[in-house]
Amino acid sequence: xxxxxxxxxxxxxxxxxxxxxxxxxxxxxxxxxxxxxxxxxxxxxxxxxxxxxxxxxxxxxxxxxxxxxxxxxxxxxxxxxxxxxxxxxxxxxxxxxxxxxxxxxxxxxxxxxxxxxxxxxxxxxxxxxxxxxxxxxxxxxxxxxxx
Numbered sequence: 275x276x277x278x279x280x281x282x283x284x285x286x287x288x289x290x291x292x293x294x295x296x297x298x299x300x301x302x303x304x305x306x307x308x309x310x311x312x313x314x315x316x317x318x319x320x321x322x323x324x325x326x327x328x329x330x331x332x333x334x335x336x337x338x339x340x341x342x343x344x345x346x347x348x349x350x351x352x353x354x355x356x357x358x359x360x361x362x363x364x365x366x367x368x369x370x371x372x373x374x375x376x377x378x379x380x381x382x383x384x385x386x387x388x389x390x391x392x393x394x395x396x397x398x399x400x401x402x403x404x405x406x407x408x409x410x411x412x413x414x415x416x417x418x419x420x421x
Contacts, residue, residue: 277320277322278305278306278320281318281320281355282306282318282320282355284355285316285318285353285355285361285412285413286298286308288361288412288413289308289310289316289413289416292413292414292416292417294311294417294420295310295311295417296311296312297309297310297311297312298310298311299312301315301343301346301347302339302342302343304335304336304339306318306319306336306339307339307340307343309343309347310413310416311417311420312347313347313348313349313419314347314348314349314350314351314416314419315340315343315344315346315347315349315350315351316350316351316352316353316363316413316416317336317339317340317343317350317351317352317353318352318353318355319332319352319353319354319355319384320354320355320357321354321355321356321357322357323357324357324358326359326387326388326389326390327385327386327387328354328356328357328385328386328387329383329384329385329386330354330383330384330385330386331381331382331383332373332380332381332382332383332384333380333381333382334380337373337375337380337382340352340366340369340375341375344366349365349366349416349419350365350366350369351363351364351365351366351369351415351416352364352369352384353412354384354386354394354396356386356388356394359388359409360388360394360409360412361409361412362386362388362394362396362407362409362412363407363411363412363413363415363416364396364403364407365415368396368403368407371398371400371401371402371403372384372396372397372398372399372400372401372402372403373398373399373400373401374400374401377400379399382398382399382400383398383399384396384397384398384399385397385398388406388409392406393406393407393408393409394406394407394408394409
């Protein structure tokens with residue numbers, strides 16, 4: 275089994291087990307984006323690094339795909355799959371805080387870290403989140419708008 279099937283499959287299982295889940299479909303051409311319940315997009319990045327610090331690289335086409343997904347579906351989230359540790363999920367405004375979509379400087383990056391029993395700290399090439407994000411927030415954040 276290749277890595278994308280393994281890591282995306284683990285994240286997708288968490289999505290489809292949520293009580294408000296109805297549908298999921300591949301969105302876009304790269305195979306990293308998914309439309310959930312036809313109105314929320316989730317872009318997935320994974321890291322196989324087995325530590326408490328993970329780094330994710332974004333090229334212009336990645337940010338463009340997330341932007342297009344937001345415009346096409348209305349909502350966009352980025353799920354950072356941190357090896358076997360968990361999943362850190364950012365909504366569009368959080369993602370745009372750590373990576374400015376308007377900036378023309380590429381590649382960009384996002385750093386994610388957490389100590390045992392804590393939430394994730396997130397920073398990027400263009401900024402830093404002032405709050406932490408919990409592993410338990412994925413996929414709950416995606417479904418909040420359906421409540």
